[in-house]
Amino acid sequence: xxxxxxxxxxxxxxxxVPESKTVPALxxxxxxxxxxxxxxxxxxxxxxxxxxCIKAINPHLDWPHEQTxxxxxxxxxxxxxxxxxxxxxxxxxxxxxxxxxxxxxxAHDGVELISRGKHERFVINKEKFxxxxxxxxxxx
Numbered sequence: 002x003x004x005x006x007x008x009x010x011x012x013x014x015x016x017x018v019p020e021s022k023t024v025p026a027l028x029x030x031x032x033x034x035x036x037x038x039x040x041x042x043x044x045x046x047x048x049x050x051x052x053x054c055i056k057a058i059n060p061h062l063d064w065p066h067e068q069t070x071x072x073x074x075x076x077x078x079x080x081x082x083x084x085x086x087x088x089x090x091x092x093x094x095x096x097x098x099x100x101x102x103x104x105x106x107x108a109h110d111g112v113e114l115i116s117r118g119k120h121e122r123f124v125i126n127k128e129k130f131x132x133x134x135x136x137x138x139x140x141x
Contacts, residue, residue, distance in 0.1 A: 002100075002124055005061045010094040012057030016049055018084050018110075041082040046116055047074055050106045053090035054120055058102065062124065069102065069122040070130075076118030082110040092120075100124040 020026065022045040024037040051071050058069065082088060088110050096103035100123050108116040 002067065003061045003063070006058060006094075006097060006102075008094055008096055010057050010061065011092065012053055013089060013091050014049070014053040014056055015087050015089045016052075017087050018082055020084050023084060038081065039084060041084075041086075041088065041110075041115075043078045046078055046088070046108060047076065049088060049090050050074070050076065050092065050108065050116070050120055051122075053092045054094075054102075054104050054106070054122055057092050057094060057104075058122075066127055067124055068127050068130075069124050071120065072101075072123045073121040074118070076106060076116050076120070078116050080110065080113050080115040082115055086110045086112075088115065095119075 018041045020039065022041060023039040024042045025035045025039055027042040027044050028034045051074075055069060062068070088108050090106065090108045092107075093105045094102060095105050102122045102124065104120045104122070106116070106118055106120050107114060
């Protein structure tokens with residue numbers, strides 16, 4: 002981690018919602034999801050918020066040797082967003098506790114605020130992480 006990884010880092014990321022990021026596309030093998038409205042899925046919203054956090058801090062890490070993984074998410078999803086709308090995720094790093102990073106996050110679809118909350122990420126050494134994962138794969 003670089004010395005520049007400090008609270009106050011902000012980032013804004015805009016994403017155009019395609020049909021492939023709607024509720025029916027989240028689990029196309031689930032009839033229950035396929036029958037639901039074609040709006041931006043909460044699962045993809047969470048991914049967008051994570052993506053914005055990653056983009057915010059990557060310049061402050063020894064990328065790609067250091068990376069981050071999501072460890073906790075606590076967000077609302079307060080409004081539906083149709084396809085074709087641009088969703089803007091705004092994130093701010095509010096706490097650095099060793100390797101634990103805490104972000105304030107929100108998303109807006111150009112009409113209204115659709116999400117707000119907090120997200121935690123943990124800085125990892127990619128090589129060590131992959132080695133631990135390989136060990137997990139060989140255990141019965």
